[in-house]
Amino acid sequence: MTRNAVAGAATLAVVATLLAVACGDRGAGGYASIEITGVYVAEPVSGARTAMYFTVANHGETDDELLSVSTPVAGRAEIHHTYADGGMMRMEPVASLPVGAGEVVRLAPGGVHVMLLDLREPLWAGDRIEATLRFRTLGEVAVRARVVGYEEIEERLERANDSVGSESR
Numbered sequence: 630m631t632r633n634a635v636a637g638a639a640t641l642a643v644v645a646t647l648l649a650v651a652c653g654d655r656g657a658g659g660y661a662s663i664e665i666t667g668v669y670v671a672e673p674v675s676g677a678r679t680a681m682y683f684t685v686a687n688h689g690e691t692d693d694e695l696l697s698v699s700t701p702v703a704g705r706a707e708i709h710h711t712y713a714d715g716g717m718m719r720m721e722p723v724a725s726l727p728v729g730a731g732e733v734v735r736l737a738p739g740g741v742h743v744m745l746l747d748l749r750e751p752l753w754a755g756d757r758i759e760a761t762l763r764f765r766t767l768g769e770v771a772v773r774a775r776v777v778g779y780e781e782i783e784e785r786l787e788r789a790n791d792s793v794g795s796e797s798r
């Protein structure tokens with residue numbers, strides 16, 4: 630059983646995000662503190678799949694890694710990375726997403742993302758979904774994500790350079 634605490638929530642002007650700060654005294658393992666910000670899901674374009682994005686900041690002194698994601702709206706979720714294969718961008722599952730002590734890892738379109746597969750219901754911009762992120766050290770963190778449309782995602786990407794470290798404050 631993990632001892633996580635949702636310590637704060639923040640709403641942004643463009644995209645409402647959840648600021649989940651999960652802290653726990655890990656005993657002999659040291660102090661673990663993972664902050665999840667900027668959680669959103671792309672409105673599905675076609676088919677029963679889409680992607681979820683967020684930023685993970687490890688403020689703790691212990692390396693951690695994201696092992697899996699689950700959400701009631703998808704039959705399964707995979708952590709994907711994107712790579713160039715000739716002129717094609719392709720993606721494939723990875724076993725986990727390491728987030729070392731002091732590191733900030735940003736999931737974004739064209740890079741690492743969480744693929745939501747076998748969607749169980751239609752998702753429309755403005756919808757909110759819940760998801761659970763499971764970390765090796767920290768345990769489970771509950772987040773909520775807003776579904777956003779294509780144009781809003783474009784706006785987010787344009788702001789991406791200055792949003793790390795400021796989007797949650």
Ligand SMILES: [Cu+2]
Nearest residue numbers: 709720742744
């Ligand atoms: Cu993918």
